[in-house]
Amino acid sequence: MATGRTHRPATRSRGIPEATVARLPLYLRALTALSERSVPTVSSEELATAAGVNSAKLRKDFSYLGSYGTRGVGYDVEYLVYQISRELGLTQDWPVVIVGIGNLGAALANYGGFASRGFRVAALIDADPAMAGKPVAGMPVQHTDDLEKIIEENGVSIGVIATPAGAAQQVSERLIAAGVTSILNFAPTVLSVPDGVDVRKVDLSIELQILAFHEQRKAGEEAAAAGTGPVAEAAAGAGTGTGTGAAPAAAVEPPAGRAAAAAAARKGGPEGDVPAVMPA
Amino acid sequence: MATGRTHRPATRSRGIPEATVARLPLYLRALTALSERSVPTVSSEELATAAGVNSAKLRKDFSYLGSYGTRGVGYDVEYLVYQISRELGLTQDWPVVIVGIGNLGAALANYGGFASRGFRVAALIDADPAMAGKPVAGMPVQHTDDLEKIIEENGVSIGVIATPAGAAQQVSERLIAAGVTSILNFAPTVLSVPDGVDVRKVDLSIELQILAFHEQRKAGEEAAAAGTGPVAEAAAGAGTGTGTGAAPAAAVEPPAGRAAAAAAARKGGPEGDVPAVMPA
DNA sequence: ATTTGTGAAAAGATTCACAGCT
DNA sequence: AGCTGTGAATCTTTTCACAAAT
Structure with a gap:
């Protein structure tokens, strides 16, 4: 799990369990693949396999969204793609900024998976003056000095931190002060943020x-x-042991x-x- | 959570809950920081704060490892670092290979967090002949043709996949056939692997x-x-503008x-x- | 006077199994 | 005949709260 929630303890979002929310992107990816192959409908069993979960879990997950299937038939792929996209908020455009354009930041800037969903990289920001103006992923790196202006002008509410650990807390504070309310943190450090701000972290090590x-x-x-x-x-109790021959x-x-x-x-x-x- | 377990469903490892295992690295990082500042002991409350969890959870987690604290005093930092390191298997050297040296692969190769724990990047592997021999993070990229040889000669059991999605399944099969039993997958695809192989995935989007x-x-x-x-x-509605401010x-x-x-x-x-x- | 370690309770997530709909 | 949707059962994780230890 590269993942970790930091805030949002009590308020279980709109009745959808957190564990279910975390799987929706998985389903969405599998559905998108089916959609591209023009598959019209899919059963919970097939979709579950494609997403790497079991079908009971999938059906339970979907039951929190509503009754979107047809008994005896399955789920309409296009319709489900739309419903999940909407549920996840991907039918709207989310401008994000990436702060810290080192190896990882550059990799993120180039990562196609963002753009293909509702995310748009609005700006790349780095503290190194030597980086300023240099193009990364076809877009000029901007200096940290302009961070607040960039956030506000672009209406950015999601920030990605890919700085060294030492800079992350301060960067997060500036992002939050400027209006960011969700942070994806790649720096190996625990961010302390005010209530109402969501932090997810990805730690490779x-x-x-x-x-x-x-x-x-x-x-x-x-x-x-x-x-x-x-x-x-x-x-x-060695009885349960994975004594697999493999x-x-x-x-x-x-x-x-x-x-x-x-x-x-x-x-x-x-x-x-x-x-x-x-x-x- | 960028994280997701794929295998290992039943056999809860040595009695230590999976949720606890996932937090041990967090504690270890916080403890290492304390150790570097020569702090001799720490209470569950302090350590929990540093790691971003609550103290009851931390104490419960530690209780699965043994009784390593002293009532009225707290935990000995050095001792706990050692115990957790051992529990996680970090007192031994883990050679890993990274397959797919694009932006992300290069970022991983350069990421210091690996080396600083028990992990050693044994080889960088890419399918592009043009990459072969080129140095990345001070080490020459090797061609996929030699994958099996590299795995065997270095006794690698952990592989990192940073290839495009389309190549990931095949790469995983070759890694596994050559002896790899744990895979960290950055490709946005579900890997299907035999029993006994662990897969964790990190998906940025x-x-x-x-x-x-x-x-x-x-x-x-x-x-x-x-x-x-x-x-x-x-x-x-808004195009770019989700409005300004928070x-x-x-x-x-x-x-x-x-x-x-x-x-x-x-x-x-x-x-x-x-x-x-x-x-x- | 503190702080751990842990049973017991509560909350949450997964799996089962089948009624009910197409 | 087949597949969804969901209560009920089960398993896991978190939180509570306090006795035991120093």
Whole structure:
């Protein structure tokens, strides 16, 4: 999950569960593909497969939007595309600004997926004077000094932050002061924003860390020894184990589960002094 | 949430809830920052604030790992960094390959957040012969032809896909055949993979769409008058201008909206009143 | 005097299973 | 005959609130 909500705790939006909202774009993408192939109708089963979910979930999700299907037949593709687009607010045009035009910012500026939905990149903004005027994705980079003016003139309410972590909080404050109320944050930092502002974050390294966790467990599953620390396998009930034959083939892990030495190495910075304490 | 799990449904890893695993990297980042400032201990309240969660959740999360705190005092920062790192499998080295060195792939290759954890970019791979040998982030791009060899020689078990959508499925199959068991997918497509392979996806446009949903609702909240029908005259109305200031004017939703709209729509026939839907 | 760790309650999400409509 | 829509059951996650520890 590159995702994370920050605000909007209580007010579950218009009765549509957050989990459902998060899947609507998935359905929309699958439907758009069907639409392009001129497929007129689709069953919950087919659409669910295309979107990578199961059909019960999909039907439940759609039930929050209304009764848009036809029993015995399925869903009308075009109609559903429209309904979901409207629900997501994609039938209107959303100007966005991207702040921080480094590698990632440039990648985002070039990313076609924005434009193809209701999003329009209204401006690219960077703090480096040397960047100013340089064209990225066919549009000149503007300087941070003009941030407020750009936001206001374009009626921007969604900002994308792709700056280094250190700059993100300040950038968010300026965006918000100028009128932005939704932020997509790629900087690896927690933004603190006032009530009423939504923040979603995408953190590339967090995703990898979650994968590493599962990867590690896969490795540990077959080498049921090697135990440093609490491997609590017995109590965990190996019965449910993924004992799939499709076990990870590639023997990767050179050293499986080193202990304190590894910690010291990792942390070994200027003051890296790892307490030797280590019960469990 | 840009995030989404694809596999791993039943086997809840080693008793640690998936939701908790997803937050561990967050805690780790906050702890690392404290560690760098040589803060020796931290309370659940402080750490929770730094990580952007509430303290009850944090304590519950930590309780799945063990009893690593001291009542009346808090948590030892260094010790906790080590424990979480170990739990996530970051005390070992994870070689990863990035396939698809376009804008995004290059951004990922340059992203410092990988290297600073246990991740090492072992190779950059692209299908374009013209890219071969060109240095990106100080390392030569290699051709897809050598993919299998690279995976095997480096013992890679985690692959990052940053190719266009059309190439992603095939790339994933080759990665998996060569031994990769975890994939981070940036291509906007659903990968179908065998059991035992984990896929996480990050979709930039999905995140924006979720923000748009909430943004739209905010707008509708204050413009609770304007009894428009089920009409969503978005782009027509304002073009660029969602008005200035914090409150975008373009409201889409009539408060009474859905029920009536749905009913009307259904009466109108299977397809009748479907307005021109913007094709992607 | 604080702050953890955790049962128990509450809220939320998913899955089941089938009535009801086409 | 087939497929949606949805209550009911189940599972997961979050929050509460307080005993236990230092």
